[in-house]
Amino acid sequence: MAKLDNLLTPRGDTMCDYLLKIQNITKKFPGVVALDDVSLYIKKGEIFGIVGENGAGKSTLMKILYGVYKNDSGQIFLDGKELKNLTPLIAQKMGMSIIFQEFNLLSTLSISENIFVNRLSFKNRIFVNWNVLNKRAEELLESIGYTMDVKRLVSSLSVAEKQMVEIAKALSFNAKLILMDEPSATLTNKELDKLFKVIETLKKQKITIIYISHKLDEIFQICDTTAIFRDGKVVDTKKTSLFTKNEIIQKMVGRTVENEYPARTKINFDEEVLRVNNLAIKNKINDISFSLKKGEILGIVGLVGSGRTELVRAIFGADKKISGDIFINGIKRSIKSPQDAINLKIALLTEDRRGQGLFINYSIEKNISSTIIKKISKRMFINTKLETIIAKKAISDLKIKCTSEKQTMLNLSGGNQQKVVLAKWLVSEPDIFIMDEPTRGIDVGAKYEIYVLMNSLTEKGKSIIFISSEIQEVLAISDRIIVLYGGKINGEFQREEIENDKIMKHAIGQ
Numbered sequence: 001m002a003k004l005d006n007l008l009t010p011r012g013d014t015m016c017d018y019l020l021k022i023q024n025i026t027k028k029f030p031g032v033v034a035l036d037d038v039s040l041y042i043k044k045g046e047i048f049g050i051v052g053e054n055g056a057g058k059s060t061l062m063k064i065l066y067g068v069y070k071n072d073s074g075q076i077f078l079d080g081k082e083l084k085n086l087t088p089l090i091a092q093k094m095g096m097s098i099i100f101q102e103f104n105l106l107s108t109l110s111i112s113e114n115i116f117v118n119r120l121s122f123k124n125r126i127f128v129n130w131n132v133l134n135k136r137a138e139e140l141l142e143s144i145g146y147t148m149d150v151k152r153l154v155s156s157l158s159v160a161e162k163q164m165v166e167i168a169k170a171l172s173f174n175a176k177l178i179l180m181d182e183p184s185a186t187l188t189n190k191e192l193d194k195l196f197k198v199i200e201t202l203k204k205q206k207i208t209i210i211y212i213s214h215k216l217d218e219i220f221q222i223c224d225t226t227a228i229f230r231d232g233k234v235v236d237t238k239k240t241s242l243f244t245k246n247e248i249i250q251k252m253v254g255r256t257v258e259n260e261y262p263a264r265t266k267i268n269f270d271e272e273v274l275r276v277n278n279l280a281i282k283n284k285i286n287d288i289s290f291s292l293k294k295g296e297i298l299g300i301v302g303l304v305g306s307g308r309t310e311l312v313r314a315i316f317g318a319d320k321k322i323s324g325d326i327f328i329n330g331i332k333r334s335i336k337s338p339q340d341a342i343n344l345k346i347a348l349l350t351e352d353r354r355g356q357g358l359f360i361n362y363s364i365e366k367n368i369s370s371t372i373i374k375k376i377s378k379r380m381f382i383n384t385k386l387e388t389i390i391a392k393k394a395i396s397d398l399k400i401k402c403t404s405e406k407q408t409m410l411n412l413s414g415g416n417q418q419k420v421v422l423a424k425w426l427v428s429e430p431d432i433f434i435m436d437e438p439t440r441g442i443d444v445g446a447k448y449e450i451y452v453l454m455n456s457l458t459e460k461g462k463s464i465i466f467i468s469s470e471i472q473e474v475l476a477i478s479d480r481i482i483v484l485y486g487g488k489i490n491g492e493f494q495r496e497e498i499e500n501d502k503i504m505k506h507a508i509g510q
């Protein structure tokens, strides 16, 4: 018979309180121990937070729970039943659903097709009853506060909208356990509020949620219990209210982080490097004019739908504009394609790294060199030695966690993929960086390093346009801010005028 000790968990309660028991899970990939003897005990109806640096093993654990990966050793119990030979389909049937960190939607299908993929309901044996499905999809989205035309193709959605479709899809399974791997990474404050309301509702229905995030404020706001991962191990688990923010950071990164943001060093800007005059994009942007100075960080703030991403994509030549002129260093330039922009030393770090930023099946080094192929080639041949040297340097500069520069992007953790996106643009040495959500999915410690990097880039005379849905970081890092609302500029603020409330008011159209 089991001794009483064995029936007690590290949290001191008896085993029977738990919906999910994860015991001694280990998972190795070639060259890395992603999970090292991980045990977690998760109660029914609780919101269980997991935090940890990029590459700490959070997503790997979610994928094991959902049957995407197989653990090397250890056991998992759901409702007292051991889960063996799990596949995603079995996991679904057992009452689990997941919001993957990297979206898993099929872009050529509609919203409702995506929500009900593999489960199309049949009126009779041959025809899918689209009316029923579309109605159900609409209801699901409405339950999380979204009204969308569910017949739209997923490829036409913004990142935030895709996220909402992922959530609706997860809800559609009537799951008792929902795994949320950084669901908030792409959401603005308003959307986050909606998500939290959804989570509260789910909690009332006794649905259990595992919630992963790099944003510690969120963890404190909604998680009952929090586990901290470090290098594949659980370093601490307790009631969230018993942690302090500093303690979490310290346990996550192994050192204290004094300030969240480094001080901005530069103050004077005179030379204009970019001027945008009367830019318009069909249905999106209406007569926008602004300038960017040498060494400046210009923040663009706006809610989803305000046109911020469309604006920078048009400047970069990725989207068509109806009208407007762009001047680089005082000279009017025609930018019709991203290649034109790159030739003019402009770089765009995209918010959607899977869609636009990366070649996911290629190595880290091939991704990093993709912006400088011409520079490192002679005639038809790439100087692969040089390619490797450049990649190695970038990996060490940005502390990209990987086994080698030859590792396939697909096998990197989400945050480390993001760092590669940054690296590939850094090596191309542009003069103007457009950074759309550069810290998305990046851990607390590495975020600070990215801000420091932004500072040092501007000290070298580079200029940055900075977009982020995390308003706080834009306010803290930018020298000047323009606020977009409904495709127009609705306010401009110098560094000393920057105040959260004031800027939010402008962002919502006041």
Ligand SMILES: Nc1ncnc2c1ncn2[C@@H]1O[C@H](COP(=O)(O)OP(=O)(O)OP(=O)(O)O)[C@@H](O)[C@H]1O
Pocket: 029, 030, 032, 033, 034, 052, 053, 054, 055, 056, 057, 058, 059, 060, 061, 101, 401, 402, 410, 411, 412, 413, 414, 415, 416, 441, 443
């Ligand atoms: N399929 C795979 N093949 C090889 N290595 C992998 C694979 N998946 C993950 N890894 C490695 O396992 C480690 C843990 O990755 P994981 O994605 O779980 O991190 P994470 O905590 O989710 O990080 P992030 O915060 O960046 O999302 C990393 O070193 C990663 O490179």
Ligand SMILES: [Mg+2]
Pocket: 058, 059, 060, 101, 181, 413, 414, 415
């Ligand atoms: Mg992850």
